[in-house]
Amino acid sequence: MLDDARAKLIHQLQCAYSGELAAGYAYRGHWHSVRDAGERERIRQIEAEEWHHRRLVGGLLAQLCARPIRSREAIFWIIGRSIAALCHLGGWFFPIYGAGRLERRNIIEYEDAATFAAACGHHEMIDCLLTMAEVEWEHEHYFRHKAAGHPFARLFRLWEAPPPKETIRAKNPHPALPPRFARGQGHPLSLTRERVPVVLLPRAREKVPRSGG
Numbered sequence: 001m002l003d004d005a006r007a008k009l010i011h012q013l014q015c016a017y018s019g020e021l022a023a024g025y026a027y028r029g030h031w032h033s034v035r036d037a038g039e040r041e042r043i044r045q046i047e048a049e050e051w052h053h054r055r056l057v058g059g060l061l062a063q064l065c066a067r068p069i070r071s072r073e074a075i076f077w078i079i080g081r082s083i084a085a086l087c088h089l090g091g092w093f094f095p096i097y098g099a100g101r102l103e104r105r106n107i108i109e110y111e112d113a114a115t116f117a118a119a120c121g122h123h124e125m126i127d128c129l130l131t132m133a134e135v136e137w138e139h140e141h142y143f144r145h146k147a148a149g150h151p152f153a154r155l156f157r158l159w160e161a162p163p164p165k166e167t168i169r170a171k172n173p174h175p176a177l178p179p180r181f182a183r184g185q186g187h188p189l190s191l192t193r194e195r196v197p198v199v200l201l202p203r204a205r206e207k208v209p210r211s212g213g
């Protein structure tokens, strides 16, 4: 049972790690393709948060003595780069719509990972994982709000809305969770709530500065 949960946690984190790679590149192309300065800044921020998540997930995998899956990395690198290129062709609505749908799944991905972490006794990872789920919730909320204001939203039904953000903590408590692993205190990697600082530079290739995570 423990081994099964640990295997599921590792697989979930390997999927998330590569998913964040695709997301990072896709958002890089996305913010380059939008004209509104406020939207560019927010999507650029989201890109930085996805790279931050990838570093965090990589740390969790290392803690479990596991590694990313090379073939998955290659596939998701291609997916991310392809989406980035398509953002320049797909107009304004479809990249926003696609991003929102994906973010909806990302929330569940980290909630499931937290469940597996609890099941195999890695309580120290729960806060980090649920905090990432909350950040994905904020991403979904942003894209939902944007997509809903576009006329195409009448033609393309929006994806199912997630429950309120508070439910991420409320529905994922673990009875065995010691008090010291309460929000923000559990793990040296549990710093995802902090906004990743983004330095606005004219080129997309600069490295996003590391945050405290």
Ligand SMILES: [Fe+2]
Pocket: 020, 023, 049, 050, 053, 106, 136
């Ligand atoms: Fe993410």
Ligand SMILES: [Fe+2]
Pocket: 023, 050, 103, 106, 135, 136, 139
């Ligand atoms: Fe996200």
